[in-house]
Amino acid sequence: MPQPLHTVHISPRNRLGRILWGLVNALCFRYTPRTAHAWRAWVLARFGAQMGRRCHVYAGARIWAPWNLTCEDDAAIADGAEIYNLAPVHLGVHSVVSQGAFLCTATHDMHDPAFPLQAASIRVERRGWVAARAVVMPGVTVGEGAVLGLAALATHDLPPWGVYAGVPARPVGVRRSH
Numbered sequence: 001m002p003q004p005l006h007t008v009h010i011s012p013r014n015r016l017g018r019i020l021w022g023l024v025n026a027l028c029f030r031y032t033p034r035t036a037h038a039w040r041a042w043v044l045a046r047f048g049a050q051m052g053r054r055c056h057v058y059a060g061a062r063i064w065a066p067w068n069l070t071c072e073d074d075a076a077i078a079d080g081a082e083i084y085n086l087a088p089v090h091l092g093v094h095s096v097v098s099q100g101a102f103l104c105t106a107t108h109d110m111h112d113p114a115f116p117l118q119a120a121s122i123r124v125e126r127r128g129w130v131a132a133r134a135v136v137m138p139g140v141t142v143g144e145g146a147v148l149g150l151a152a153l154a155t156h157d158l159p160p161w162g163v164y165a166g167v168p169a170r171p172v173g174v175r176r177s178h
Contacts, residue, residue: 002139002156005118008086008106014065021047021066032059044069052093072126087119087138092126100133107138125160145175
């Protein structure tokens with residue numbers, strides 16, 4: 001079951017952080033050599049990201065708020081992946097977020113006329129894989145070793161070591177554990 005949403009208020013400090021991150025991202029992150037993973041991890045850590053050893057964050061990855069990102073050892077975020085993290089995003093050991101994937105921690109309360117911003121954290125557990133162009137909704141956990149297939153949509157937690165496909169994602173197989 002996904003985590004419940006909570007209302008988000010973006011503070012002036014958060015806005016300033018986003019402006020500074022945008023500048024540093026443009027100057028020191030986006031146009032770095034493909035192999036400069038350690039440099040990009042260091043830059044993210046300067047903005048509050050918790051970065052494990054040997055993380056591979058590619059220059060074309062888009063991270064909204066580094067201070068809401070935790071990557072354990074050997075986690076990877078590919079070019080074109082987008083982490084829209086108004087709430088925390090946690091990537092476990094050896095987890096992968098592939099090209100064009102979208103981890104979206106926020107939405108709006110469509111039932112409230114004020115349309116307030118709401119958010120809930122996302123977790124991709126150890127050896128979890130969010131495949132190319134797949135989308136993970138707010139509050140969802142991709143279980144240990146689970147695979148969210150190409151262009152699938154995770155609206156609910158994905159149990160460990162399953163393979164999920166479709167919109168919304170449904171179980172289509174089992175992945176062998178390592």
